[in-house]
Amino acid sequence: MRDVSLWRGLLGVEKTVIERVEFDQDAELLVAHVRPTRRAGSRCGVCERRSPGYDTGQGRRRWRALDLGTVRAVLEAAAPRVACPEHGVVVAGVPWARHDAGHTYRFDETVAWLATQSSKHTVTQLMRIAWRTVGSIITRVWADVDAGCDRLEGLRRIGIDEISYKKNHKYLMVVVDHDARRLVWAAPGRNSATVREFFDLLGPDRCAQITHVSADGADFIANIVEQTCPAAVRVADPFHVVKWATEALDEVRRTAWSDARALARSEPKRSRGRPRADAPPRPGSQRATALKGARYALWKNPENLSDNQQIKLAWIAATDPKLYRAYLLKEGLRTIFAMPHHAAIEAQEKWISWARRCRIPSFVKLAKSIVKHKATILAAIEHNLSNGLIESTNTKIRLLTRVAFGFKSPDALIALALLSLGGHRPALPGRQ
Numbered sequence: 001m002r003d004v005s006l007w008r009g010l011l012g013v014e015k016t017v018i019e020r021v022e023f024d025q026d027a028e029l030l031v032a033h034v035r036p037t038r039r040a041g042s043r044c045g046v047c048e049r050r051s052p053g054y055d056t057g058q059g060r061r062r063w064r065a066l067d068l069g070t071v072r073a074v075l076e077a078a079a080p081r082v083a084c085p086e087h088g089v090v091v092a093g094v095p096w097a098r099h100d101a102g103h104t105y106r107f108d109e110t111v112a113w114l115a116t117q118s119s120k121h122t123v124t125q126l127m128r129i130a131w132r133t134v135g136s137i138i139t140r141v142w143a144d145v146d147a148g149c150d151r152l153e154g155l156r157r158i159g160i161d162e163i164s165y166k167k168n169h170k171y172l173m174v175v176v177d178h179d180a181r182r183l184v185w186a187a188p189g190r191n192s193a194t195v196r197e198f199f200d201l202l203g204p205d206r207c208a209q210i211t212h213v214s215a216d217g218a219d220f221i222a223n224i225v226e227q228t229c230p231a232a233v234r235v236a237d238p239f240h241v242v243k244w245a246t247e248a249l250d251e252v253r254r255t256a257w258s259d260a261r262a263l264a265r266s267e268p269k270r271s272r273g274r275p276r277a278d279a280p281p282r283p284g285s286q287r288a289t290a291l292k293g294a295r296y297a298l299w300k301n302p303e304n305l306s307d308n309q310q311i312k313l314a315w316i317a318a319t320d321p322k323l324y325r326a327y328l329l330k331e332g333l334r335t336i337f338a339m340p341h342h343a344a345i346e347a348q349e350k351w352i353s354w355a356r357r358c359r360i361p362s363f364v365k366l367a368k369s370i371v372k373h374k375a376t377i378l379a380a381i382e383h384n385l386s387n388g389l390i391e392s393t394n395t396k397i398r399l400l401t402r403v404a405f406g407f408k409s410p411d412a413l414i415a416l417a418l419l420s421l422g423g424h425r426p427a428l429p430g431r432q
């Protein structure tokens with residue numbers, strides 16, 4: 001056949017003999033009949049070792065290749081079986097595709113690149129495949145990347161966190177490298193067995209190299225870290241500490257809101273339309289509405305408040321001293337993380353005694369947690385491991401989890417997360 005090198009280039013194959021190319025006009029499908037070169041043929045699909053032929057298998061097979069323009073293209077070849085001394089009778093490997101894959105290497109790489117760069121809709125429409133297929137492709141691309149590198153090498157300062165997805169029904173445990181600012185590991189679940197899985201994989205030698213571990217306050221993580229990396233400094237995750245305070249504050253806001261609602265219920269019902277000038281005042285109902293709208297004003301960092309939210313906050317300060325006190329407590333705790341270490345030690349003590357005496361149950365309780373995690377909170381400040389990194393990684397994974405909703409297995413989600421955030425972004429074929 002002529003123009004062999006052109007066809008090889010167009011189909012993106014190597015070590016491949018192109019026997020002939022047909023164009024099925026009705027199906028708008030280009031079918032390239034191919035076979036491995038003599039040197040690339042008769043190899044085990046698993047280990048690529050040269051192996052004696054066994055039988056012809058199940059006849060000819062097709063592999064989807066990248067489209068040629070708007071025309072879909074497939075490679076078609078015999079799929080004989082070989083007898084590998086190690087893997088037994090297996091389908092022979094082919095130089096254009098991964099073992100057991102229905103798509104060529106080039107197709108797989110292109111899908112993996114697209115999946116880390118664009119939306120679900122873009123990948124499935126452009127490549128004309130189901131999202132489930134995208135899942136299988138990125139899982140096998142990641143498996144190859146993972147086999148070719150040691151992503152746990154050289155870890156010193158790590159962060160462990162759990163993230164939820166599928167509306168908090170499923171969890172992933174994730175580990176990030178604070179120094180390289182990348183995701184290094186993720187697994188489904190959120191218990192000690194999951195965390196242990198990571199440290200088992202890391203092994204005792206590399207565990208001994210770990211100098212800092214940041215984590216949320218979960219005891220089961222702390223326990224395992226203490227057992228496996230006894231020399232490492234344990235560090236609180238500032239994001240989680242501030243989140244505890246935000247939750248305590250929200251509890252106060254909700255109580256204030258339901259008190260106002262209870263008052264509103266005792267007030268006379270208002271008839272439809274514009275209230276008359278002499279209508280009785282309904283302070284409870286007004287208050288409930290205002291408190292409902294105050295949520296974001298209370299949550300946001302003060303420097304990010306809009307004018308309207310600042311007014312809301314001023315209104316709370318003037319009308320609800322308890323809720324305002326809770327707000328100041330939350331802000332006070334947040335500020336500690338921005339302080340230099342020596343100032344933070346004193347500020348933390350002051351905050352604890354303030355919170356203990358504040359007569360707001362949720363903050364009295366929070367004070368106890370802060371006392372418990374005092375050392376790890378100060379360690380975070382001392383070692384400058386503010387968890388901006390783990391939080392930004394988490395935010396990105398959360399975005400990914402939303403995209404990866406349709407994946408049947410968490411493996412595909414993890415593969416996508418590691419390919420996107422682990423420093424192994426796939427390259428687009430032919431662009432190097």
Ligand SMILES: [Zn+2]
Binds near residue numbers: 045085086
């Ligand atoms: Zn083999």
